[in-house]
Amino acid sequence: MKNLKLSVATWILSRFVPASSREALIGDLTEEHARLTRTGRRDAPLGWYLRHICASIPPLAWAGLARATWPTTLGVALAAFFLTVLTQTLIQWAVRSLPVKIDDSVAMAVFFPIVLLIGYLAERIRRRTSIVFGALLLLTIAAMTAWDWNTGNVHIQRQLPWYFLGLAVIFIGVATNRRRPSAR
């Protein structure tokens, strides 16, 4: 099958088929195309092939959406993110309520391990979640840095540990995945 139209159409269709079934589905199309070419019956084999590719994209795209796991991963990552925001709010409230003034680094020493624990638990619930969660933390802190930069009030020494926290959460996700025996 060296026809350029067939190759392009097949490549487009294969984007909608999971890797595990790609070989079988494309093989089936190739087999029928070869049979139609050999027998010379029915419509032109090229027309049959292209018609099937066009008609196959909507059901395959829909099946792909139904199978997708990313909404759950994003949901767990967002839940972890909001839990982190809630934890930070509670710690700030607790620090302000104390009769003595406590340094920011002490609050961070309490808060950061909790965030790492949240990242680890999110990863246990769903694979690759802590990578998304860490990316959300990094995006948030990058947005805060950009905002501070615009207002000319940058506190990079205060924000730098947050970047490390985001990276550490991602590292936890990668390390947990590697230790899983079923990791592929």
Next chain:
Amino acid sequence: MNKRDESLGSVEHIVLLAVMRLGKDAYGITVLREIESIAGRNLSIGTVYATLWRLESKGFVKSSPGEPTAERGGRAKRYFRATADGKNAVLRTHESILKLSSGLKGLEVGK
């Protein structure tokens, strides 16, 4: 599996019957040919595969890799066979169709 997952949609019903008819020779394109020739329904190969994946996720069919052939460009087949749950689902669907159609003039099976 919840109640909704136990039921068969009309395309699922047809595809599962075609898989059962074909037995050991059931794979994507043979299922499509069977449906076209016996039921006269024109489905796309994508619809057949999407339905087979749905049936597999419901536990109504099982798939296994087959042998690659030259006319397939060296690509392997994926064979499908109906499971006991799949056969039960077909039976249940037939029973409910029979019950619903019984007593309706002109719709009794075999008349």
